[in-house]
Amino acid sequence: MTTKLSENEVKASLESVPEWSEASGKIQRTFEFKDFVGAIRFVNSIADEAESRQHHPDILIRYNRVMLTLSTHDAGGITDKDFALATFADETYAA
Numbered sequence: 001m002t003t004k005l006s007e008n009e010v011k012a013s014l015e016s017v018p019e020w021s022e023a024s025g026k027i028q029r030t031f032e033f034k035d036f037v038g039a040i041r042f043v044n045s046i047a048d049e050a051e052s053r054q055h056h057p058d059i060l061i062r063y064n065r066v067m068l069t070l071s072t073h074d075a076g077g078i079t080d081k082d083f084a085l086a087t088f089a090d091e092t093y094a095a
Contacts, residue, residue: 004077013078017086026071027082031093033064042066045092046085055081 005013010022020029033039043059043066050056058069068089070082 002072002075002079002081004072004075004079010078013080013083017083017090019090020086022078025077026069027078027086028067028069029086029089030065030067031089033066036063039064039066042092046089049088049092050085053081053085055085057085 010027014020014022014027017027017029020027022028031039031042033042039061043061046057046059046066046068055072060067060069068086070085071077072079072081
């Protein structure tokens with residue numbers, strides 16, 4: 001089982017993903033794309049990776065914007081799994 005990070009561990013981990021923020025026991029970031037098709041391509045990449053990790057984010061799509069919200073439900077909060085998927089999302093967005 002994955003262990004929930006302490007508040008200090010979350011703050012330290014956020015330094016490695018500076019575009020993300022913490023709110024109510026979750027980490028969150030909004031990504032913006034040129035158009036809807038770009039947003040959906042990104043979502044499909046995230047969905048494939050999330051499925052392979054068995055770690056699924058909440059995804060909100062608004063035309064060319066995608067908001068990802070991550071927490072580990074089994075652990076009751078934010079874990080290393082969330083930061084690993086956040087890093088993947090950042091790398092995918094930058095590619």
